[in-house]
Amino acid sequence: MRDLAAGFTYLLKGQRWAARHGRQFGFGLIPGLITLVLYLAALISLALWGEDAVTWSTPFADTWSSPWQGLFRGFLTAVLFALGLLLAVLTFTAVTLLIGQPFYENLSEKVDRDVSPDGTAPESGLPLWRELWISARDSLRIVVRALLWGVLLFACGFLPLVGQTAVPVIGFFVTGFFLTEELTAVALQRRGVELRARLALLRSRRTLVWGFGTPLGLAFLVPFVAVFLMPGAVAGATLMARELLGEETNEDAEDAEGDGDEAQDGELTS
Numbered sequence: 001m002r003d004l005a006a007g008f009t010y011l012l013k014g015q016r017w018a019a020r021h022g023r024q025f026g027f028g029l030i031p032g033l034i035t036l037v038l039y040l041a042a043l044i045s046l047a048l049w050g051e052d053a054v055t056w057s058t059p060f061a062d063t064w065s066s067p068w069q070g071l072f073r074g075f076l077t078a079v080l081f082a083l084g085l086l087l088a089v090l091t092f093t094a095v096t097l098l099i100g101q102p103f104y105e106n107l108s109e110k111v112d113r114d115v116s117p118d119g120t121a122p123e124s125g126l127p128l129w130r131e132l133w134i135s136a137r138d139s140l141r142i143v144v145r146a147l148l149w150g151v152l153l154f155a156c157g158f159l160p161l162v163g164q165t166a167v168p169v170i171g172f173f174v175t176g177f178f179l180t181e182e183l184t185a186v187a188l189q190r191r192g193v194e195l196r197a198r199l200a201l202l203r204s205r206r207t208l209v210w211g212f213g214t215p216l217g218l219a220f221l222v223p224f225v226a227v228f229l230m231p232g233a234v235a236g237a238t239l240m241a242r243e244l245l246g247e248e249t250n251e252d253a254e255d256a257e258g259d260g261d262e263a264q265d266g267e268l269t270s
Contacts, residue, residue: 007211007240014236015229017111024107028231031100036227038095039088046084051077090146090175092226093182094139101132104234108186111238115249124190131189138185138195146178176213177202179220183213183237184244191245201244212240 018025054076061069097104112121124131153171156162181202188198202209216233220226242249 001207003205003207004211006243007208007213008215009211010236010240010243011212011216011233012236013239014234015232017114017235017239018232021110024110025231027103028100028107028234029227031096031103032227032230034099035092035096036224039092043081043084043088046081050080050084054080086150089221090150091143093179093220093230094143096226096230097182097186098132098136098139100230101135102128104186105131105190107231107234108190108238111235112187112242115239115242115251117248117250122191124192134189135185138189139182141195142178142181146174149174149178172214172217173210175217176210176215177206178213179217180209180213180237180240183233184241186234187238187241188245191241193245205244208240208244212236 018028051073054073058073058076061072064072109121109123113119126134150171153167153174156167159167181198184202185195185198188201193201216229219229239249
């Protein structure tokens, strides 16, 4: 429970950091807005021409009598739009991070410098094209993993009682885990931590990851909200990545200095 609360605290710290740094917050909104416009255009197109696509792909139903033809194609159109919406929710963060790689790299570095005792930030030393390639490759792997979990949970959703109670809860935690992986990847990739090692690191502190990613995942169900939370989410994930790697922050150094002063005062008074 302590780690769960700590994860949520990092989420709040990240939002506070973004709110205090207005310029970084403004730049951090740009990739999310671009992604939102692209996804809205795709979903509107799907809504307008989805029925035509279903009609084209089901010529065998042309000879069906009413109302079966309309019901069948209407059902497929609804399923197609629902799958498009699900895919948009699952991939929104990955696509936004890919589009905003330079923006979020810069934001994450600023967070590192701000909280680091020596005012420095780790650098990958890789050219931008190489960082974009690694980010795209790893994001695709994570999306595939998330989709596999989604298919499994969708199938389990038909189980009596369990499908309507436990499965949605598990789904939110799974979403939170993969969302946190995508966000912490900005800071961890810059430190040279590969995908396999990142997943192992996150699994070692699952409750911390859930405390950060699960409430954020619930908020990200509304893409417009996700746009405004994304800069703070990247900042909070950078702070959490430092804890996962055991890196000291200004706050830790101040606490250690305060403990040392208290101990010294105790020796003088004894």
